[in-house]
Amino acid sequence: MDSQLPRLLGVATGETLYMTSVAAVLVLLAGLPLGVLLVVTDRGGLWERPALNRVLGTLVNVGRSVPFIILMVAIVPLTRLLVGTTIGTTAAIVPLVVAAIPFMGRVVEQSLREVDAGLVEAAIAMGSTHRRIVFQVLIPEALPSLVRGTALVIISLLGYSAMAGAVGGGGLGDLAVKYGYMRFRTDVMLGCLVVLLVLVQLVQWLGDALASRFDHTGARSSR
Amino acid sequence: MIAFRGVSKVYTASGREVAALRNVSLRVEAGEIHGVLGQSGAGKSTLIRCANLLERPTEGSVSVDGQDLLALNPEALRKARQGIGMIFQHFNLFGSKTVAANVAYPLEVAGAPREAIRERVEELLSLVGLSDKAQAYPSQLSGGQKQRVGIARALAPRPRVLLSDEATSALDPETTRSVLGLLRDINQKLGVTLLLITHQMDVVKAICDSVSVLERGRLVEQGKVTELLAHPSTRLHQLCFPAFAPPTDAPSGRRVALTLAGEHARRPLLGTLARQFDVDALLVEGAMERVGNTRVGRLLVDLQGSADAVSQALAYLREQGLTLEEAAHG
Numbered sequence: 141m142d143s144q145l146p147r148l149l150g151v152a153t154g155e156t157l158y159m160t161s162v163a164a165v166l167v168l169l170a171g172l173p174l175g176v177l178l179v180v181t182d183r184g185g186l187w188e189r190p191a192l193n194r195v196l197g198t199l200v201n202v203g204r205s206v207p208f209i210i211l212m213v214a215i216v217p218l219t220r221l222l223v224g225t226t227i228g229t230t231a232a233i234v235p236l237v238v239a240a241i242p243f244m245g246r247v248v249e250q251s252l253r254e255v256d257a258g259l260v261e262a263a264i265a266m267g268s269t270h271r272r273i274v275f276q277v278l279i280p281e282a283l284p285s286l287v288r289g290t291a292l293v294i295i296s297l298l299g300y301s302a303m304a305g306a307v308g309g310g311g312l313g314d315l316a317v318k319y320g321y322m323r324f325r326t327d328v329m330l331g332c333l334v335v336l337l338v339l340v341q342l343v344q345w346l347g348d349a350l351a352s353r354f355d356h357t358g359a360r361s362s363r
Numbered sequence: 364m365i366a367f368r369g370v371s372k373v374y375t376a377s378g379r380e381v382a383a384l385r386n387v388s389l390r391v392e393a394g395e396i397h398g399v400l401g402q403s404g405a406g407k408s409t410l411i412r413c414a415n416l417l418e419r420p421t422e423g424s425v426s427v428d429g430q431d432l433l434a435l436n437p438e439a440l441r442k443a444r445q446g447i448g449m450i451f452q453h454f455n456l457f458g459s460k461t462v463a464a465n466v467a468y469p470l471e472v473a474g475a476p477r478e479a480i481r482e483r484v485e486e487l488l489s490l491v492g493l494s495d496k497a498q499a500y501p502s503q504l505s506g507g508q509k510q511r512v513g514i515a516r517a518l519a520p521r522p523r524v525l526l527s528d529e530a531t532s533a534l535d536p537e538t539t540r541s542v543l544g545l546l547r548d549i550n551q552k553l554g555v556t557l558l559l560i561t562h563q564m565d566v567v568k569a570i571c572d573s574v575s576v577l578e579r580g581r582l583v584e585q586g587k588v589t590e591l592l593a594h595p596s597t598r599l600h601q602l603c604f605p606a607f608a609p610p611t612d613a614p615s616g617r618r619v620a621l622t623l624a625g626e627h628a629r630r631p632l633l634g635t636l637a638r639q640f641d642v643d644a645l646l647v648e649g650a651m652e653r654v655g656n657t658r659v660g661r662l663l664v665d666l667q668g669s670a671d672a673v674s675q676a677l678a679y680l681r682e683q684g685l686t687l688e689e690a691a692h693g
């Protein structure tokens with residue numbers, strides 16, 4: 141044990157939080173519309189566009205099937221174009237976002253599909269616009285599930301960010317590899333693990349708490 | 364108020380064609396409560412969903428309040444739908460919204476100002492007797508209460524037509540009665556025309572003025588409930604009064620089946636037979652049913668007395684315009 145450990149961990153945690161949170165915001169901003177599009181453009185959807193739906197579905201599947209480590213390398217040119225460099229925490233955000241958007245899209249799609257079709261039908265019968273159905277019916281009804289799904293995506297981002305870090309991005313993954321693995325610093329390795337564990341737990345707990353606050357369908361509803 | 368003309372609907376499911384509606388023509392007059400009765404799979408839901416184009420007919424036309432729905436562009440159809448309320452078997456309330464917000468939803472759709480919405484929601488919740496549940500969520504309500512919210516929501520934009528897809532099928536008999544009572548009130552006080560579908564004869568008897576019977580996508584009968592029930596030959600009558608089981612005992616006189624409706628149901632006919640013709644009537648089987656505010660019944664009786672007297676009694680009954688059938692011997 142030496143006095144360096146807290147400082148090392150502090151810096152690495154900050155970097156991980158930076159990568160993950162910026163990526164999470166971008167992923168949310170892109171994944172939500174993507175998920176909505178996957179649902180509404182599908183056959184029988186509110187805005188049926190089978191060709192567009194197929195294209196989006198295929199893109200998502202491709203994105204989902206490329207292993208993160210390969211994706212990271214494959215999009216190096218894109219990263220350079222966007223950030224100007226390919227190493228460092230900011231550069232690591234690009235592959236994180238690219239990898240997680242398709243995942244988020246599917247998570248959102250799945251949540252929205254769980255909404256009872258009868259509710260959409262009731263809204264149509266009342267003369268709702270499709271916009272209103274998406275924003276006032278589909279999303280509010282799916283909110284608890286969307287929140288849980290988002291927590292899941294953020295937790296994956298934490299995992300990806302450790303991997304991204306390991307190849308020069310900084311953060312807890314980087315620290316664990318450089319000190320814990322290559323310099324046999326078991327204390328640093330353990331420290332990284334504990335911090336990651338705490339972060340994952342925190343996100344999970346926050347997600348669950350928010351989700352049940354928004355959930356008015358069960359016995360646990362407020363009032 | 365609602366008119367179906369030659370409506371057919373064919374579904375194509377996994378390559379196979381299912382004709383859910385075949386050439387259905389149907390008129391519902393303004394202010395009426397019209398029931399569509401049919402068994403499971405008869406096409407009832409398909410029919411009512413054609414009345415606001417949740418389902419588009421394959422053929423034929425549908426008009427509501429004088430508007431040919433199929434001729435409307437999407438925007439005009441949305442407007443038209445705001446004037447056609449609908450309630451559902453499983454209520455279809457928005458679980459993420461409070462009762463008040465559920466009722467407010469169609470008003471927001473119609474672009475009503477905030478203050479007007481608040482007032483209208485209050486008014487409707489008091490109409491359906493749920494003022495104290497305004498801030499509750501649907502999951503905290505009983506089935507009957509949920510359907511009342513559904514009714515309040517459907518009525519919010521003051522529709523002239525209300526469609527009900529098996530609105531009471533998920534409710535117990537007691538709650539069914541109270542919800543039907545509410546629908547009856549709404550029809551009478553607000554003049555809303557009701558088209559409701561059901562597989563329950565009781566619903567038709569309780570509140571319908573007129574009825575259509577749907578069988579395998581075809582309309583086999585249509586008319587006033589009381590008139591159809593008065594005739595043993597109609598499907599409605601047969602559904603309401605199942606055929607008497609073959610007798611296990613020998614008749615104790617001349618066995619006849621009487622159908623009592625309208626005037627006849629209000630007179631002490633059997634007493635008249637005894638006093639005027641010296642004929643006793645033994646009640647074998649039968650039932651009197653309340654239909655709206657009249658009664659209809661079907662009785663199996665053994666008429667006992669001298670052969671002459673019984674013949675005269677039967678002649679009298681026929682003269683009175685009663686429908687009677689002599690039971691086949693056995």
Ligand SMILES: Nc1ncnc2c1ncn2[C@@H]1O[C@H](COP(=O)(O)OP(=O)(O)OP(=O)(O)O)[C@@H](O)[C@H]1O
Nearest residue numbers: 374376381383402403404405406407408409410562
């Ligand atoms: N979306 C659909 N795709 C294919 N077939 C359908 C569809 N909807 C209904 N059908 C078929 O059309 C027929 C009529 O269905 P419908 O739901 O109108 O019957 P129903 O009288 O309402 O029955 P229930 O009392 O069980 O609700 C059935 O044979 C059904 O299988």
Ligand SMILES: [Mg+2]
Nearest residue numbers: 407408409529
């Ligand atoms: Mg049905």
